[in-house]
Amino acid sequence: MSKNKIILDCDPGHDDAVAILLTLASPNEIDCLGITISAGNVSLDLTTKNALKILSLVNNQITPVHKGCPRPLISKLVTAEHVHGESGLDTGSGNALPEPQNLPEEEHAVNYILNTLKEHPKNEITLVATGPLTNLGAALALDPETFNRVKRIVLMGGAGFEPGNITPAAEFNIFVDPHAAQSIFESGIEIYMFGLDVTHQMIITPSRLKMIEKSSKLIGPTVSAFLSFFNSYDTKIYGWEGAPLHDPCTIAWLIQPDIFEIKKMSVEIETNNGPAYGRTIADWFNVTNKNKNINVATNGHSDKFFDLIVKRFQHFD
Numbered sequence: 001m002s003k004n005k006i007i008l009d010c011d012p013g014h015d016d017a018v019a020i021l022l023t024l025a026s027p028n029e030i031d032c033l034g035i036t037i038s039a040g041n042v043s044l045d046l047t048t049k050n051a052l053k054i055l056s057l058v059n060n061q062i063t064p065v066h067k068g069c070p071r072p073l074i075s076k077l078v079t080a081e082h083v084h085g086e087s088g089l090d091t092g093s094g095n096a097l098p099e100p101q102n103l104p105e106e107e108h109a110v111n112y113i114l115n116t117l118k119e120h121p122k123n124e125i126t127l128v129a130t131g132p133l134t135n136l137g138a139a140l141a142l143d144p145e146t147f148n149r150v151k152r153i154v155l156m157g158g159a160g161f162e163p164g165n166i167t168p169a170a171e172f173n174i175f176v177d178p179h180a181a182q183s184i185f186e187s188g189i190e191i192y193m194f195g196l197d198v199t200h201q202m203i204i205t206p207s208r209l210k211m212i213e214k215s216s217k218l219i220g221p222t223v224s225a226f227l228s229f230f231n232s233y234d235t236k237i238y239g240w241e242g243a244p245l246h247d248p249c250t251i252a253w254l255i256q257p258d259i260f261e262i263k264k265m266s267v268e269i270e271t272n273n274g275p276a277y278g279r280t281i282a283d284w285f286n287v288t289n290k291n292k293n294i295n296v297a298t299n300g301h302s303d304k305f306f307d308l309i310v311k312r313f314q315h316f317d
């Protein structure tokens, strides 16, 4: 199997942080060229700082971090401190994260994405997106020809069949920038969507949290401390045993695709104001006969998913 060369666009965020760690723990399958940052869970400055803190946690001095757009293309920024805390990566009373050792790069994320696509053969780079799609939408608008050199986009976002988590209809990442999402979904690029349909199956139960804590001396206690904080909001709201670990589904699929079932269908984004704003409308039965533009993850094996994370975290010791 050839290695996946990726750029990871994210807005850390507790689950984004786990996606970064799973990426760095899987060098045989994933070559992460760089991390680009979007505003989303909290402001761009804080999401950037959080990505740098995660790199410090694993003493990573080499993965470049590029700041992207500070706000969505058209709408006002909506953030999620109610889920991720004031810093965007609160740890509650547990092990604190180290301060950043590095600074972000000078080059803007959108230029970095386009320049990296130019420097590599067409259809080589996978863009993984675990935040609002603003940077990707801006790159597509700035230089569509170069953007189309991308191999595929693998994203966490949307809810084909599940209710929403920021409104009854919409999932957070798509809700924050539905216009960027619409342009990406209509781009004709191969897209894999890991939405709430499948991420709501990946619950951080107390026993899985324990397994994560014990997985690695270097990162286990810190990751389990910040995931305990992450669990607190969702357990209250949903009444579940823990929070869904959304964002690492994208990376897990690249490493071990058999964890997920995928079905290709038409997915459209609602951008009109109203109660369905930001909804991903997925046509399971092909009743519209529209172009099947999105590979939607419809089911996932949660034990395999958490086993993969726990095994890979051992890589850090």
Ligand code: BDR
Pocket: 013, 014, 015, 016, 041, 080, 083, 130, 131, 156, 165, 171, 172, 173, 246, 247
């Ligand atoms: C998504 O929203 C964010 O809060 C999470 O990081 C994840 O990307 C889930 O709806």
Ligand code: CA
Pocket: 010, 011, 012, 013, 015, 016, 041, 130, 131, 247
């Ligand atoms: Ca995210």
